[in-house]
Amino acid sequence: MNNPRLALGVDFGTESARALLVRIPDGETLATSTFLYSHGVMEEALPDGTPLPEDFALQAPGDYLEALEETVREVMREAGAGPSDVVGIGIDFTACTPLPVLRDGTPLCELPEFAKEPHAWVKLWKHHGAVKEAADLNRAFREAGAKWTERYGGALNLEWIFPKMLETWRQAPRVLEKAHRFLEASDWVVWRLTGRESRGSCAAGYKGCWLGDGYPPGEQLERADPALPGLVDRLLGKEFVPPGKAAGGLLPEWAERLGLAPGTPVSAPIIDAHAAVPGCGVGEPGKMVIILGTSGCHMMLGEKEVLVPGIQGVVWEGILPGFYGYEAGQAAMGDLFAWFAKNALPAAYSAEAGKRSLPPLSLMEEKARAVSPGKTGLVVLDWWNGNRSILIDPELKGLVVGFHMGTRPEHLFRALLEGAAFGTRVILDHFQEHGLPVTEVVTTGGIAGKNTLFLQILADVTGRTIHVARTDQACALGAAVCGAAAAGEDRGGFPDVARAARALAGAPRASFHPEEGARAAYEEVFGLYMELHDHFGRGGSDLMKRIPR
């Protein structure tokens, strides 16, 4: 290649890491490579066989470095790229996924004296050992009248860094006595690569209670546990860098291991879901990115801070530099359709799908298409996993009303799609009402690629154009965008993330535009949805919480 300029993104997921090499300025993906973590997710035992309690989910930090080296060398080889072709590196990571380390960055679990201590290992995001600690923290903050929790919908999640750190302290104090830092694995990887310690403002803001101008006040922390103020002060970060800004340059020994040039800028890390924002080409306010997976994750950039009640979080530079990041969620999205496929798809339909060599849900989509918009005869509250936004109530339950003898499986299936779209509309309307207008939507994730009926329904129900991102790897591409922005224009990258995102993400693969007739039909059913939503979700009746199981 003649003087190619490339950006490298590495996406650290739950089971594996994936590297992606993208060409500047046109966004052509030249190579991708995936590598499974050698120890995977440790839920039952440590590598030496030490058994783990229930609800534990640990990882080995060395796995990240091994996967990094393997995947980067592979994409470089595959693209035929030379060390100086890569202008910048970005990484995204699952969060909150913290570990305790020494002053020089050595993970405690790699010291022989701590090898058998579960609390010395990486606590993966889905490690759920800190139930009691989360409850203690939330009670203490509530009693202290802590206002800042409103940014997070009023309560901390047991997956976040405070509960995990407090759990470690209470269960294995000697780990945190010995540790110099307790930090996100993403920050640790960047520290390894650059030799400089800092914190990505994304995970720190969304999962680490970093409030932009400090941590919560000591007297509030003390209420939860007298040791907490000291732990926060001693173990958490003090310097923060937003994604798309360089956290440092690549150390010579890592340049050697990866086949890259020393000093290559490394962006501050970004949470994997949030990386989808630049990965979908969004670098400015007004465009919402929705990851349509088993659940739905809705992200927006904003120029001002608004305390939107009932969303998952608002964080300064939590997604990209120079903006507030807003995040909301729908607890069941793909899960709804998977539930139907497993529990409600009748034998006759299954047989028809088999005969025609169709996936069963594709057959359902075909049959549901024949039902007119808003004419299923059913209304669905999509709360199979409770409600994440705007009600933030995990105890809410799914509801279907309107059954009669003529109700067919395609009516129920389409009503589930419509219910999920109504759930999204509630979030969009809510953002809009709080001064955050949503002009367009870009989707990515499992459903976005497959269920075009759902995307059309989403367009009709929300009255917005729904784009599908060009890439299937929005997270890894988003990380590469951050790398290209961190490089800056002078070094062959981009002056800011917005421009990098627009250039590298490219045009949407498909766009679904609202159709007037369908919009009007849905408007009527959405009114019924909201009646049920408010009756069962806003205090009319708490019946859903009283159903015995």
Place this chain on the structure above:
Amino acid sequence: MNNPRLALGVDFGTESARALLVRIPDGETLATSTFLYSHGVMEEALPDGTPLPEDFALQAPGDYLEALEETVREVMREAGAGPSDVVGIGIDFTACTPLPVLRDGTPLCELPEFAKEPHAWVKLWKHHGAVKEAADLNRAFREAGAKWTERYGGALNLEWIFPKMLETWRQAPRVLEKAHRFLEASDWVVWRLTGRESRGSCAAGYKGCWLGDGYPPGEQLERADPALPGLVDRLLGKEFVPPGKAAGGLLPEWAERLGLAPGTPVSAPIIDAHAAVPGCGVGEPGKMVIILGTSGCHMMLGEKEVLVPGIQGVVWEGILPGFYGYEAGQAAMGDLFAWFAKNALPAAYSAEAGKRSLPPLSLMEEKARAVSPGKTGLVVLDWWNGNRSILIDPELKGLVVGFHMGTRPEHLFRALLEGAAFGTRVILDHFQEHGLPVTEVVTTGGIAGKNTLFLQILADVTGRTIHVARTDQACALGAAVCGAAAAGEDRGGFPDVARAARALAGAPRASFHPEEGARAAYEEVFGLYMELHDHFGRGGSDLMKRIPR
């Protein structure tokens, strides 16, 4: 046989007639025989090809006599019975199923001049041509402030005799100008057999607006149509006989045709559903008979007249002589379970049922048994066909609340069974609150024989012992009971229907008793059912009626 005493019952259903010969006094069924009507249900054309409008359902009266002769001769032959062995005859019939006849009883459709006139034939119960007439009548009676409609839940059904007669008058006036009577096919058959014209008080009371002491006043009838008072006066009956009382004795020519003795007492006819009351051995107040079919039909005898709001009808001697007859209904019973089998039984379960050679619903019953009472996590409003009692609202719809990702098909199936049982409990409680205590329940019909889990749930939910009638032919047996009672003690029958019913119906085939633990568990869920019932059914929200289709 040495001097056997037998009772003969003939059940005229929608597609066929069935005769049953039962031994007095022990109730042993000696023979049954079924014969399909030669012309069946005419929905598209008359026998000569004359096409029929939509919603028509006609029959040929000659079919009844043919089926009567065939089935009676067959059971006599099969039982080896002689003419004088049969002490009494009873018949039950679908209703309202009227026809126009001449003074000598000749059906108008049998005259050449009327053979091509659809309105001259028998209008089967499910003939739905009188939509407008029913609306006119109900509007007129409402405007006139007619109190008597309260006995029928406030409105006439389009299947009843007034709408059908008015439809005939408006569409084909020359039919009713020529006719001497417009009467139930059941009354016509009894007239044929005995040579005496009378009306069975059961159909007259439940479907014919016979109020016990007269028809509705002329000024009310006139409001609906000026011709109506004259039609009622000229064409309907003036002499009424309750089931279990003799309407006459068998004419010699019919004795000859049937192989019976001349003069054998013939009971006044009874509606087929109502025949199940004596057929289940019930001849006294306090015991409710429920026919568990596609829908549920609940019948009770009472010593006093109570205007129970929201039931289908209260009629003096409407079921058995000497009592008020009360009838209520659940619009979806077996229909609910059939809906599930057709629309919601997943392929994996269907495959398992096939492998184990089980009917799919038997497999569902087995799996649902493993779920604890009241612990499905779901609450179901069983309104798949609307609500017949107590709300009398056909526009209500089914509802399921409580879905989560762990909701399995067996949870939904069991919740449907529980919802149907809650629906029954509402009716029982309602009777009780209006001074009609229900001490025991006897069931018959399709579900009663098959779904023992549902019967146990019904016992636990209602707190009553649920018996299953010994016979599978409760209607035909009930007709035979009426025949035995009509014979009277002197002629080898019984002194009254209660004693005939107890003797001939025998002990229940099975009995399900309430279990304390389950009762308590259901009590909790029933409370939730009633919250939903009242919210959606009693004015809290009319959302169910606004769901577009």
